[in-house]
Every structure is written in structure tokens, then in C-alpha cells.
Amino acid sequence: MYEIDTNISGASRLTNIIIEHPNVLNVLEYFNIPLGLGDKTVAEVAEEYNIAPNTLEVVIKVYCRTIPSRILNKEEIHDLLMFLQTSHDNFKLVKIPELKNLIENFSREIPVKYGKMLVAFFDEYIQEIDEHFMYEDKKVFPYIANILHNNKETKDFKIREFERNHTDIGHKLFDLKNILIKYIPPTVVSEYRKQILNKLISLERDLMYHTQLEDNILVPFVKNMEINIK
Amino acid sequence: MYRTIAIIEKSNIIKEGLTHLLKAHNICSQIAKLDSIDDWFFVFKDEKPDMIIINPDRLKDTDLDKIRLKLEIPDKTPVIGLLYQYFDREIYNMFTSTIYITDTEDIILGKLRNKQKKEQNTGEKLTGREKVVLKLLLKGMANKEVADKLKISPHTVITHRKNIVEKTGIRSLSGLAIYAILNNITNIDEISDLEK
Numbered sequence: 001m002y003e004i005d006t007n008i009s010g011a012s013r014l015t016n017i018i019i020e021h022p023n024v025l026n027v028l029e030y031f032n033i034p035l036g037l038g039d040k041t042v043a044e045v046a047e048e049y050n051i052a053p054n055t056l057e058v059v060i061k062v063y064c065r066t067i068p069s070r071i072l073n074k075e076e077i078h079d080l081l082m083f084l085q086t087s088h089d090n091f092k093l094v095k096i097p098e099l100k101n102l103i104e105n106f107s108r109e110i111p112v113k114y115g116k117m118l119v120a121f122f123d124e125y126i127q128e129i130d131e132h133f134m135y136e137d138k139k140v141f142p143y144i145a146n147i148l149h150n151n152k153e154t155k156d157f158k159i160r161e162f163e164r165n166h167t168d169i170g171h172k173l174f175d176l177k178n179i180l181i182k183y184i185p186p187t188v189v190s191e192y193r194k195q196i197l198n199k200l201i202s203l204e205r206d207l208m209y210h211t212q213l214e215d216n217i218l219v220p221f222v223k224n225m226e227i228n229i230k
Numbered sequence: 231m232y233r234t235i236a237i238i239e240k241s242n243i244i245k246e247g248l249t250h251l252l253k254a255h256n257i258c259s260q261i262a263k264l265d266s267i268d269d270w271f272f273v274f275k276d277e278k279p280d281m282i283i284i285n286p287d288r289l290k291d292t293d294l295d296k297i298r299l300k301l302e303i304p305d306k307t308p309v310i311g312l313l314y315q316y317f318d319r320e321i322y323n324m325f326t327s328t329i330y331i332t333d334t335e336d337i338i339l340g341k342l343r344n345k346q347k348k349e350q351n352t353g354e355k356l357t358g359r360e361k362v363v364l365k366l367l368l369k370g371m372a373n374k375e376v377a378d379k380l381k382i383s384p385h386t387v388i389t390h391r392k393n394i395v396e397k398t399g400i401r402s403l404s405g406l407a408i409y410a411i412l413n414n415i416t417n418i419d420e421i422s423d424l425e426k
Contacts, residue, residue: 067269113418117408124404168276175405182399183412216272 008061010043010053017042021064026206030087031056055079058217062209070217077221078148080213085141087210088133095206096126099199106192110184118184125172132169136162136214144222153229159222166215173204232258236279238288239312240265244331248283248312255339270301278303281342283310283329286321294324310342354397361415363390368407370422 008017014037018024028035033049042060046053054069055076061068072080103122107115140162143154177200180193187193235258239245245263252258258280262273266288282303291297294309303309311317311325314332322328329338356364366376373391377384400406410416 067264067272070272114408114412117411117418121404121408171401172405175400175402178399179405179408179412183409185412211275212272215275 008042008057008064008066010046010057011041013039014042014045015039017060017064023063023202023205023209024060027056027059027063027083030083030090031059032086052076052079055083059083059213062212068217070220072217072221074148077218078145080218081141081144081148084210084213084218085137087206088137091203091207092130092133095199095203096129099196099203100126102192102196102199106196109187109190109192114184118179121172121176121179125176128172129169132167135165144218147222147225147229151225151229153226159219159226163215163219166211169211170204170207173200173207176200177204231256232280234258234260234262234277234279235281235283236262236264236274237312238264238267238282238284240285240288244285244312244314251335251338252342257339257342267297267301274301278307281308281310283312285312285314286317292321292324356394356397356415360390360394360397363387364394364406364410365416365420367391367403368410368416368421 014024018028018037031049031051033045033051037045040048042057043053045051046056052072052075054072056079058068058070058072058076059080100122103118107119109115110118139157140159143157143159146152146154177197180197180200184193235252237245237248239248249261249263252261262279264270264273267290289297291300297303298305298309308326311322311328313322313328313330327341329341333341362380363376366379367373371379373384373387377387380387394406395401398406398409400409407416407421411418411421
């Protein structure tokens with residue numbers, strides 16, 4: 001659960017953090033930081049890969065379930081935006097197709113009628129999440145990028161609109177988890193079911209941190225900018 | 231057992247001490263430790279804690295109702311004052327209960343346990359009525375239509391829905407459709423094309 005963790009800072013060794021909080025591996029992936037980190041600290045890694053040190057620290061903290069400072073400057077927000085964008089790409093092109101593949105394999109191990117339902121359910125989820133990301137990629141993020149660079153708002157959009165539309169994309173994953181754990185009858189071969197659950201749980205968390213960064217850091221910053229521009 | 235308890239307190243020693251106590255006696259499965267109310271929405275979005283233990287000096291308002299409203303805390307969630315100094319009676323009257331740091335372990339545990347809600351009905355079977363409601367909802371009927379058909383109020387339909395979600399652990403209608411088929415409550419032909 002969340003707590004104030006004073007142990008993570010720019011001076012912490014990234015390797016130690018990863019060993020304690022494996023979720024941070026996703027952060028490296030989305031920031032495009034390769035492993036083989038040696039004894040480098042968070043701040044050193046940030047510098048090497050041209051990421052605002054504060055942004056890297058904040059994102060790591062969120063992925064470690066600790067409460068970060070929420071005061072970032074423009075450049076730092078810019079890097080956060082990049083991070084969120086590459087996360088979307090990864091979800092869409094890697095994490096979700098992986099799951100889809102496993103679900104299809106699993107569906108062949110259970111009675112056809114159940115298998116079909118399961119695949120249809122996940123397809124529906126994919127459609128939902130695609131729309132969600134599309135809206136952010138095409139509308140929200142470009143708007144924020146514009147406001148960051150030009151210090152100007154675009155007339156037809158306000159961040160409040162995003163706040164209102166920002167639906168929870170975790171519900172269906174949560175449901176799927178319960179369906180797989182509790183309701184699909186026992187199967188003889190269940191390697192796939194286990195793998196799906198592992199990936200599902202990890203994706204669910206990943207999306208939760210992602211949403212937190214959007215709702216608690218990105219949105220308040222943009223809101224503030226909108227007020228100051230006027 | 232509570233699911234999540236939030237402790238809002240500045241002192242780490244107090245926070246950790248209380249955490250230790252709660253964990254050692256299995257009072258809850260998760261503990262969220264916050265320095266201040268400002269962190270609230272960062273930690274709690276959809277799911278709120280079942281109990282809040284807070285030092286009154288962390289409150290920015292002396293009106294607990296206002297705070298409940300602002301933080302979206304339901305009325306039934308107990309808010310316990312954590313006291314280690316003198317406060318005006320008015321302040322500690324607003325809490326569901328109060329604990330003092332000089333209280334013994336037994337007293338503290340007693341006060342916290344008292345406030346425990348009755349067990350959640352997770353895992354219980356659906357009642358006949360709930361099954362009927364679910365079946366109709368899966369046909370694509372809106373709450374109002376279900377209410378009319380069963381001659382009950384829309385409010386009752388919503389209560390049934392809430393219970394169904396709580397019992398099954400499934401929130402989306404399409405997820406519930408799978409549940410209903412797996413449990414022979416309905417069959418595929420009776421389910422409308424559920425988009426949302």
C-alpha cells in the first residue's frame with residue numbers, strides 16, 4: 001500500500017530499487033533505459049539517458065507505491081508526457097497482444113462456448129482501451145504538448161474535458177481476473193491460466209500507476225497553466 | 231477484518247507504531263500511511279479505505295462533514311481521532327471514536343474493533359431475485375425497464391445490482407454475462423449484444 005518512503009531519491013542506486021520493486025522494470029522499458037545499470041544512481045541514469053532527473057524520480061516513486069513530490073516544471077512535465085506516450089505504445093503493441101495471445105491459447109483448453117466468450121470479452125476490452133488511448137494520443141497529449149511549447153491554449157479543448165472523460169480502464173481487467181480465478185471451471189492443463197493471471201495482475205498495476213501519473217501530476221499541472229495563461 | 235485503514239499522521243514513530251499494532255492483531259489487510267490530507271486523492275481513487283485514523287492537527291477544517299464531502303468518504307466509514315495533546319471537546323466530538331497514544335494496546339484494539347462493519351457479503355450466492363434482475367439486465371434492459379417489469383422501484387433494482395457486483399466481484403455487464411452463463415443463470419441466446 002502507499003506510504004511515504006524516504007528511501008528513494010535521486011541518489012538511490014537504481015539496481016537496489018529494482019530488486020526491491022520489480023515493477024520499476026516497466027519504467028525502464030518505457031523510458032528506453034537498458035539494463036546493465038551497474039551501480040548508477042537514479043540521477044546518473046537520468047542524465048545519461050537525457051531524462052529530467054526529477055521526472056524519473058517521480059515516476060519511479062509512483063511505481064514503488066510511494067507518494068512523490070508533485071511539483072514539476074515544464075521540462076519535467078514534457079518528459080513525463082513522453083513517458084506516458086511510450087507507455088501507451090507499449091501497452092498497445094506489446095502487453096495487450098501478449099495477453100490476447102495467451103487468452104486464445106487458453107480458450108482452446110476449455111469448452112468451446114466458454115472459450116469464445118472469454119475471447120469476445122477480451123476483444124471488447126481491447127476495443128475499449130484502444131479508444132481510450134486514441135483519445136489521449138490524438139487529442140489530450142497534443143493539446144498538452146502545444147500548451148507546454150507555445151504557452152497558449154487551443155480554443156476547442158480544455159483539460160477539464162479530459163478529467164471528465166477519464167474513465168477507469170481497469171474494471172474489465174478486474175472482472176477478467178475474477179472470472180479466471182473463480183468462475184471458469186477447473187481445467188487439466190492450466191499453465192496458460194496462470195500465465196494470463198500473472199500478466200493480467202501486472203498490467204492492472206501498470207495501468208493504475210499510469211493513471212495516477214495522469215490524474216495527479218499531469219492534469220493538475222496543465223490546469224494550473226491554463227489559469228496562468230488567462 | 232478491515233480491508234484498508236488509512237493513517238493520517240505526521241510523526242513516523244506514531245505511524246509505524248500504530249501500523250505494527252494493526253498488523254500484529256490482523257485488524258486489516260492493508261494500511262495506507264499518509265503525511266497529510268493533500269495526499270488523499272493520490273492514494274484513494276475508486277476504492278476508499280474502510281476506516282480512517284487521523285491526528286486532528288492534520289485536518290484543515292474543523293467540520294468533519296465538510297471533509298467527508300470533500301474527500302468523498304461515505305458516512306458509514308468510521309473516522310477515528312488520534313490524540314496526543316489537548317483538543318477542544320468540540321473537535322473530538324466530531325470523530326466516530328478517539329484513541330490516545332497513552333491508551334493501552336487492549337483499549338486501542340477494543341475501540342477499533344468496535345467500529346468494524348459486519349462482514350462483506352463477497353462470495354455469497356445470488357438470491358433468486360438477484361438472478362432474475364441479472365437475467366433481465368443481460369437482455370439489455372435498463373434499470374427502469376427492469377423495475378417496471380418486476381413491479382419494484384428503480385432504487386431497488388440499483389440495490390440488487392450493487393449486491394450482485396459485490397457478491398460476484400464482477401463489475402462490467404459483459405463480465406457478468408460470462409458469470410451468468412457459467413452458472414447457468416442464463417444462456418447465450420438470451421443475452422443481448424452488450425456493448426457497454
